[in-house]
Amino acid sequence: MKALSFLEADGLACARGGRPVFRDVGFRVEAGAALALEGPNGAGKTSLLRLIAGFIAPVAGTVRLETKEGAAAADPEERGRLAGWLAHHDGVKPQLTAEENLAFYARLYDREADVIDTLDEVGLMRARALPGQYLSAGMKKRLALARLKLTARPLWLMDEPLAALDVLGKRLAAEMIATHCAAGGIVVAATHEPLGLECAKLTLGAL
Amino acid sequence: MTPFLALLGRDIRLATRAGGGAMLALAFFAAVAALVPLGVGADLKLLGRIAGGVLWVAAVLAALLSLDRLFQADFEDGSLDQIALAPLPLEATAFAKIAAHWLTTGLPLTLLSPVLALLFNLPEQGYAALMASLAIGTPAASAVGAIGAGLTMSVRRGGLILPLLVLPLMAPAVIFGAGAVIAALDGLANGALWLLSAFSLAAVLLAPFAAAASVRLNLAG
Numbered sequence: 118m119k120a121l122s123f124l125e126a127d128g129l130a131c132a133r134g135g136r137p138v139f140r141d142v143g144f145r146v147e148a149g150a151a152l153a154l155e156g157p158n159g160a161g162k163t164s165l166l167r168l169i170a171g172f173i174a175p176v177a178g179t180v181r182l183e184t185k186e187g188a189a190a191a192d193p194e195e196r197g198r199l200a201g202w203l204a205h206h207d208g209v210k211p212q213l214t215a216e217e218n219l220a221f222y223a224r225l226y227d228r229e230a231d232v233i234d235t236l237d238e239v240g241l242m243r244a245r246a247l248p249g250q251y252l253s254a255g256m257k258k259r260l261a262l263a264r265l266k267l268t269a270r271p272l273w274l275m276d277e278p279l280a281a282l283d284v285l286g287k288r289l290a291a292e293m294i295a296t297h298c299a300a301g302g303i304v305v306a307a308t309h310e311p312l313g314l315e316c317a318k319l320t321l322g323a324l
Numbered sequence: 325m326t327p328f329l330a331l332l333g334r335d336i337r338l339a340t341r342a343g344g345g346a347m348l349a350l351a352f353f354a355a356v357a358a359l360v361p362l363g364v365g366a367d368l369k370l371l372g373r374i375a376g377g378v379l380w381v382a383a384v385l386a387a388l389l390s391l392d393r394l395f396q397a398d399f400e401d402g403s404l405d406q407i408a409l410a411p412l413p414l415e416a417t418a419f420a421k422i423a424a425h426w427l428t429t430g431l432p433l434t435l436l437s438p439v440l441a442l443l444f445n446l447p448e449q450g451y452a453a454l455m456a457s458l459a460i461g462t463p464a465a466s467a468v469g470a471i472g473a474g475l476t477m478s479v480r481r482g483g484l485i486l487p488l489l490v491l492p493l494m495a496p497a498v499i500f501g502a503g504a505v506i507a508a509l510d511g512l513a514n515g516a517l518w519l520l521s522a523f524s525l526a527a528v529l530l531a532p533f534a535a536a537a538s539v540r541l542n543l544a545g
Contacts, residue, residue, distance in 0.1 A: 170405075170409065172405070172408070172543045172544055173543075173544045174544065197408065197409045198409070198411060200409055201409070202405050202406060202409055204402060204405065205402070206400070206401055206402025206405070207401070207402055208398075208401055208402040208403040208404075208405065208406040209401065210334075210338065210401070210403065211343075211401075212337075212338055212341045212342065212343060212344070213334075213337070213338070217337075221330055221333075221334045222406065224326050224327065224329070224330030225327045225330045225331060225334075225406075225407065225410045225412065226327070226410050226411065227326050227327050227411055264406070270409075
């Protein structure tokens with residue numbers, strides 16, 4: 118995992134489908150910290166995450182992700198190479214088993230990691246041979262968490278990481294976030310529920 | 325190389341498993357090719373002449389059948405977000421998907437074509453040209469189709485728009501491909517295969533860039 122220094126946004130404005138979503142959003146997250154994005158539906162939490170990931174371009178403002186080597190990833194695609202993504206659409210293929218799904222992403226992200234161990238950590242050991250179409254929403258979320266861990270990106274962008282998870286699952290997710298931060302990573306999570314750890318909050322209001 | 329092979333392998337696996345488009349395209353190709361002799365009637369000379377053209381049109385239509393989900397399936401379930409963040413340039417991603425589509429559609433169609441040509445009583449000197457032209461030309465169908473699939477991935481019922489975008493662009497391949505078979509039947513020098521090669525090469529080299537651009541556009545949308 119590449120060591121990060123900080124993630125900084127300044128004067129961000131975003132428009133979707135020609136309508137403004139938010140403007141003048143700024144924050145700074147140091148390595149080892151988490152930021153919780155809050156706000157009503159439609160406030161632009163997901164848009165902000167997609168903007169940080171480099172999928173969409175801001176109307177105004179800048180995002181900077183700086184690594185310890187001092188290289189600032191202002192280029193959106195370069196930033197994306199440091200980001201791990203977890204969202205509602207979990208990217209689990211219905212035709213592939215849980216293990217095949219995870220093994221594919223391990224190879225796609227060029228990671229020499231133990232797929233079975235990671236499945237065990239998120240409590241999917243018994244479901245590993247089950248095709249994705251038979252996994253419940255919570256199990257898919259656990260699989261997405263496993264992928265996030267396995268791909269070992271220093272910046273985690275999470276959209277509703279706790280949704281669909283049971284009590285144990287929520288605890289698992291909170292532990293994973295805490296562990297990731299402790300290892301020097303950065304987490305930005307859009308959430309309606311408390312993440313279960315101390316972190317800064319950024320509230321987006323609907324325009 | 326690992327990320328590229330991972331994506332190629334996964335797409336081949338998805339295409340050949342239940343619900344994938346590979347067998348469907350092959351069955352469609354066979355059904356269309358088997359219907360035409362029934363419609364045209366038992367004029368063996370005529371059937372032999374039109375075999376190349378009919379099989380080429382059927383092959384392009386069959387390839388289109390499984391193309392509309394090339395990016396759409398990954399776009400809808402969030403896989404494309406994950407793939408876009410992977411250490412593989414989107415151009416290489418598009419190339420892997422084109423290659424996987426050809427290996428599961430164009431290649432099987434080419435291998436099946438001589439069997440279907442029997443239904444048309446294609447004279448024996450035509451078989452080599454038919455298979456060669458399909459082998460050379462079907463990668464162009466996958467490549468040009470990938471551009472259309474990239475553009476229509478976020479459009480509901482995009483599968484209906486896709487042929488309108490792709491079929492006109494495939495006209496040169498059909499002309500040269502069917503022309504190559506006719507030239508072989510008439511014992512003429514076969515320049516059509518060279519022109520088809522040029523078209524196919526250009527399509528396969530340029531399409532990944534266009535498809536990658538359309539993926540970026542849709543991820544931002």
